[in-house]
Amino acid sequence: MTDPMFRVGDKVRIRDAYPIGHCRTPFYTRGLTGEIERHCGNFANPEELAYRRDGQPAMPLYRVRLPMRQIWPDYAGAAHDTLEVEIFEHWLEPDD
Amino acid sequence: MHDHIHHHPHPNQPDEEDGPFTEYRLLEMALRELLIEKEVITQAELHKTYQMMDDRGPHNGARMVAKAWSDPVYLDLMRRDATEAAKSIGLEPTWLNLIALENTDAVHNVVVCTLCSCYPWPLLGLPPDWYKSRAYRSDVVQNPRKVLAEFGTILPETTEVRVHDSSADMRYLVVPKRPEGTENWSEENLAKLVTRDSMIGVVPALAIETL
Structure with missing residues (x-):
């Protein structure tokens, strides 16, 4: 099993990348910074599964917490509103 | 209380057999029977799966x-x-x-x-x-x-x-x-x-x- 690289509370940036093919990283989250809410476990890589490959080795999957006002600069709700989204480790880089 | 007098027949809800016998239905039946015949799955397992789906x-x-x-x-x-x-x-x-x-x-x-x-x-x-x-x-x-x-x-x-x-x-x-x-x-x-x-x-x- 691939050990998770990030810990709860780590600041991360979701890669601002646009590879061709299937992936599970919503467009609106790309390039944003947030913090690790939890490591969900390791799961087969959906970018491989989509093409009928086995997706192994399983990749660490995290939940990343993002402030709404960072995602949407004109966000109409409260300043403390948040969004949590599942992101695979290879889509994350440390945000120092 | 019941002013709708039943002299005329109402259409019944169609039975399963009243629908068209589609290619997909035939395919499903053939596949299911083959899988059971070849002992890939059992009827009991299938039944359990139906039940599980109905229980959702x-x-x-x-x-x-x-x-x-x-x-x-x-x-x-x-x-x-x-x-x-x-x-x-x-x-x-x-x-x-x-x-x-x-x-x-x-x-x-x-x-x-x-x-x-x-x-x-x-x-x-x-x-x-x-x-x-x-x-x-x-x-x-x-x-x-x-x-x-x-x-x-x-x-x-x-x-x-x-x-x-x-x-x-x-x-x-x-x-x-x-x-x-x-x-x-x-x-x-x-x-x-x-x-x-x-x-x-x-x-x-x-x-x-x-x-």
Whole structure:
């Protein structure tokens, strides 16, 4: 099993990348910074599964917490509103 | 009381055999019979699967929520491992990696899948059409308070709204706040207050006056 690289509370940036093919990283989250809410476990890589490959080795999957006002600069709700989204480790880089 | 006198026949609801015998039906029958004949699967296994599919529905999620409201040990298990909590009361969401999200005065959780329509089928049944609509999927991540208000759920600014985008392998069950005035209620009665939509997080659980 691939050990998770990030810990709860780590600041991360979701890669601002646009590879061709299937992936599970919503467009609106790309390039944003947030913090690790939890490591969900390791799961087969959906970018491989989509093409009928086995997706192994399983990749660490995290939940990343993002402030709404960072995602949407004109966000109409409260300043403390948040969004949590599942992101695979290879889509994350440390945000120092 | 019955002023509609029955002299004329009403059309019966069609029986299964009245529909067209389609290629897909033939394919399904042929495949099923072959798989059984070749001992890949058994009739008993098939029957068990049909039953499991028929058992899917929000009554399962409601049982979990009602138990979490009533039993602090169970609530603790829900927080640590919601899949295990489902299994421990005889539910078998075998493929499900479940996370329970507790709604409180401080945080209101609401679930969406912006990429498709990921949803905890065994615990909530099939998703409602609005859950799969582009309108819900795009609006709730951008303006959740407005979408919640459309469902009649108006939250104070002091409550953090937390949207969960079910984008990969986890599935989510919202544990709504326990309605007031239910202190001595049995789990069975509590479960009646837990609706599908309250477990998606768009509305609270029913108030006792509505029962």
